[in-house]
Amino acid sequence: MAPHSRPRRLATAALTAAFVVLVAACAPAHPNSIFHNHTDFNRDVGHLFDILIGLGSFVFLFVETILVVTLIKFRKREGQPAPVHVHGNTKLEILWTAIPAVILAVIAVPTVRTIFKTEAPATADALQVTVTGHQWWWEFQYPQYGITTANELYLPIGRKVNFTLRTADVIHSFWVPELGGKRDLISNHTNYLWFTPDSVTEDVFNGFCAEFCGTSHANMRFKVFTVKPAEFAAWAAHQEQPAVSLIPDTTKAKPGVVAATMPAPTMQVAQAAPATESFVSFPRADIPKYAVPETPIPAGMTFDQSLKGDPVEGQKLISAPTSMCLACHTIKGNPMMQAVLGPNLTHVATRTTIAGGLYPNDAQHLELWIKNARVMKPGVIMNTLGAGQIDPMTGKPTDVGKLTDQQIADIVAYLQTLK
Ligand code: HEC
Ligand SMILES: [Cu+2]
Known part of the structure; x- marks a missing residue:
């Protein structure tokens, strides 16, 4: 190996890394950056960070400068006599113990203050x-x-x-x-x-x-x-508000109305929200790209998109024991749906995503989700419910739900009314 090749290679690698970091900083948006400080909490922590980085940079530059100067100034030269050995310098040692102690004290004061502030109980009006x-x-x-x-x-x-x-x-x-x-x-x-x-x-x-x-x-x-x-x-x-039922409450229905002949479950018909208050959820069109999921649909997952769902059928199906949903989900206002193992579905249609932000909340993703949630998101406790679908946890066709695509389309049509 040539005598200078190793340091030179190291220098090249260091420069390349520095360049990559620099170029990365030129990306137009940093939607998940901790440095934007949109709250008092982040501002306090950011302030501490600035102090630490500032003092740390000062110490780094100071030490490195002395090191580099020493390396150059005192490096071995031809015909040079052996250097004089020095054993301790009290003044110097006191100094380089005192300076770090002062720096640590300067860091400790705001750190402890921030810890006490952010750990204190929130005020009662929160x-x-x-x-x-x-x-x-x-x-x-x-x-x-x-x-x-x-x-x-x-x-x-x-x-x-x-x-x-x-x-x-x-x-x-x-x-x-x-x-x-x-x-x-x-x-x-x-x-x-x-x-x-x-x-x-x-x-x-x-x-x-x-x-x-x-x-x-x-x-x-x-x-x-x-x-x-x-x-x-x-x-x-x-x-x-409870969910708006598509099936009138049987206890109040007039004789002869179709719903009256329907067996339980019943739902209370919710009062609509006051007309003056139009804001129901953050407008989807205004959601920036960084907050919209782009997860691809797992290979092999298909659904007959030509099917049209009937929301009334869907409401009946979702609260029927055979569909399984009532084992895990709540829909406020539906006495059959009171379980808490899965997300509350009362106003699921006002949410923009499903499954922990993994997929957009639209008909296609809801259908595939209900058909085979365990393929859509590995490990979930929500069963594979589509008829003939293989449950990836058992490797066998599912023995629960067994919902046809038409039934799933009905359920999804109902879920989409849960605004
Ligand atoms: C064994 C319990 C279980 C059963 C049965 C079940 N689910 Fe789920 N469901 C869950 C869990 C848990 C999640 C959340 C999974 C995740 O995001 O990790 C979920 C998520 C969902 C979501 C997405 C909600 C959101 O906001 O992310 C919908 C919609 C849904 N289920 C509908 C249904 C329907 C309809 C049925 C019946 C056909 C059903 N589920 C049956 C447990 C269940
Ligand atoms: Cu986690």
């Missing part, structure tokens, strides 16, 4: 949100409003929000890089996190599970919509 991590989706409850939803959070701008973090199974971690976190969801333990979304920001933010939690950990995402307080109020008022 919006309360209970987050429950599930393998592999997010349950969001608003106890002040009686709302349970999944994978999509609505937060009013300018109002402090206090998250109560729990898990239904293994450890997960709640993280919205642009807003705050990450904070773990730990079994048999409750964690808290609070922040205030900036009052100038109306936007969509990506959220992630940041603690490996099994097969579909990477498919456990969520979205945060920050909206105007009036829009939040309208959204909450809407979400509080």
